[in-house]
Amino acid sequence: DAGITQSPRHKVTETGTPVTLRCHQTENHRYMYWYRQDPGHGLRLIHYSYGVKDTDKGEVSDGYSVSRSKTEDFLLTLESATSSQTSVYFCATLVGAYGYTFGSGTRLTVV
Amino acid sequence: GQQLNQSPQSMFIQEGEDVSMNCTSSSIFNTWLWYKQDPGEGPVLLIALYKAGELTSNGRLTAQFGITRKDSFLNISASIPSDVGIYFCAGPRGAGNMLTFGGGTRLMVKP
Numbered sequence: 410d411a412g413i414t415q416s417p418r419h420k421v422t423e424t425g426t427p428v429t430l431r432c433h434q435t436e437n438h439r440y441m442y443w444y445r446q447d448p449g450h451g452l453r454l455i456h457y458s459y460g461v462k463d464t465d466k467g468e469v470s471d472g473y474s475v476s477r478s479k480t481e482d483f484l485l486t487l488e489s490a491t492s493s494q495t496s497v498y499f500c501a502t503l504v505g506a507y508g509y510t511f512g513s514g515t516r517l518t519v520v
Numbered sequence: 521g522q523q524l525n526q527s528p529q530s531m532f533i534q535e536g537e538d539v540s541m542n543c544t545s546s547s548i549f550n551t552w553l554w555y556k557q558d559p560g561e562g563p564v565l566l567i568a569l570y571k572a573g574e575l576t577s578n579g580r581l582t583a584q585f586g587i588t589r590k591d592s593f594l595n596i597s598a599s600i601p602s603d604v605g606i607y608f609c610a611g612p613r614g615a616g617n618m619l620t621f622g623g624g625t626r627l628m629v630k631p
Contacts, residue, residue, distance in 0.1 A: 452621040459616055499562050503617050511562025
């Protein structure tokens with residue numbers, strides 16, 4: 410969707426290094442979400458935000474932190490990357506009641 | 521853990537065939553959503569269902585919200601190559617308008 414940009418699109422990093430993924434939206438949506446997608450597991454929620462500086466954990470939050478200092482940006486940080494965090498990460502914003510709009514994803518490989 | 525179970529996990533069909541996939545849960549959901557993910561992109565909302573028994577169509581797609589509120593199905597009629605992708609069901613849970621997703625049904629269409 411043109412209103413959500415994720416960066417980078419691809420990243421390879423080494424085990425133990427910190428990594429930050431960025432989600433930028435231009436639509437001024439209040440709610441933003443980070444999901445990870447793995448084969449057989451569908452999409453699982455990592456963290457979400459319901460406003461500037463307001464965030465909460467999802468079902469797979471261990472090893473991840475988030476920050477939202479501006480409405481338009483939601484950052485996901487892997488504090489010390491592990492191979493189990495190799496995944497495709499999607500950011501989403503909420504439009505209406507449950508209409509999520511997703512970004513195009515970031516493919517992260519931890520070697 | 522994952523609360524929505526999708527079947528089948530994958531399907532390989534001939535162009536022109538009709539497709540049926542479903543999603544079940546041990547918990548009641550008050551809303552069911554179906555998303556489609558094209559290769560290399562984020563999921564896109566196809567259909568939203570808000571009432572038990574509701575049957576909703578979107579072009580060649582038809583989805584129904586089960587009477588028990590524990591299941592939903594999605595049908596695609598006269599499949600075409602661009603129907604290829606992963607189809608996810610989703611339902612809301614908890615605070616923050618969070619969605620839980622099924623594991624997905626991967627659809628492949630042979631021209």
